[in-house]
Amino acid sequence: MNIEKTEYESKIKILFDNWKKDKHLEYFVTDGIIDPEFYFRSKVKVLFITKEANDCDDKGGYDLCKKILNPENYKTYVRHMIQWTWAFNENFPDLNKFYEKVDEVKNKFIRSFAVLNLKKSGGGETSNNYNILEFAKRNKEFIKAELDIINPDIIIGLMSCPICGLEIINPKTRYIKFYHPSYRRYTDQVFLNKLQDLYLNNI
Numbered sequence: 001m002n003i004e005k006t007e008y009e010s011k012i013k014i015l016f017d018n019w020k021k022d023k024h025l026e027y028f029v030t031d032g033i034i035d036p037e038f039y040f041r042s043k044v045k046v047l048f049i050t051k052e053a054n055d056c057d058d059k060g061g062y063d064l065c066k067k068i069l070n071p072e073n074y075k076t077y078v079r080h081m082i083q084w085t086w087a088f089n090e091n092f093p094d095l096n097k098f099y100e101k102v103d104e105v106k107n108k109f110i111r112s113f114a115v116l117n118l119k120k121s122g123g124g125e126t127s128n129n130y131n132i133l134e135f136a137k138r139n140k141e142f143i144k145a146e147l148d149i150i151n152p153d154i155i156i157g158l159m160s161c162p163i164c165g166l167e168i169i170n171p172k173t174r175y176i177k178f179y180h181p182s183y184r185r186y187t188d189q190v191f192l193n194k195l196q197d198l199y200l201n202n203i
Helices: 003-023 064-069 076-089 095-100 102-109 129-138 140-150 188-200
Strands: 046-052 113-119 154-158 174-178
Touching: 003 140, 046 076, 046 129, 064 113, 076 095, 076 102, 076 113, 076 188, 095 102, 095 188, 113 129, 113 140, 129 140, 174 188
Parallel strands: 046 113, 046 154, 154 174
Antiparallel strands: none
16 A cells, blocks of 8 residues: 555545635635655656636536546646656656657656646636635635645746745745746747756756
């Protein structure tokens, strides 16, 4: 039995149950570690902090981790999170290395990261930063508890993610402000180069 996996699943379930009950949230999108067995074996544990789920039609919410693992949802957003997690764990090799064994690499690293939405209720295609920040302020203690349970080595947060002043990030955890994984302005290799520059230059 994987003790870390069992402990994580127990803690995160209790947290989400208490969170929904305390804040009276009927619609709640759960998130967190995609696959604890792979995540806790990673050399570098990577967490992505995003704003909110963009699906607002599902009744009662859903499990974002299961949605990410669904092959039908393997789009730009998921591909970039896989590649960026792979890069941190493999010391930023050339992207050609990723595609040499793409199925093997993809199947491993799609399970090796975590995702945390600041706002657990659904949103739309565009986010309202004020609403997200207000939600985060009201739910600060629960967000902080989730971060402590996930315990990442590196956090990749959106450039526009409204977390300034919340004091929810452990000062010992490396925090990198970067593009949203669904952003398409650059090639995949350029994204990796930019991420590596930020990481190496401690920006």
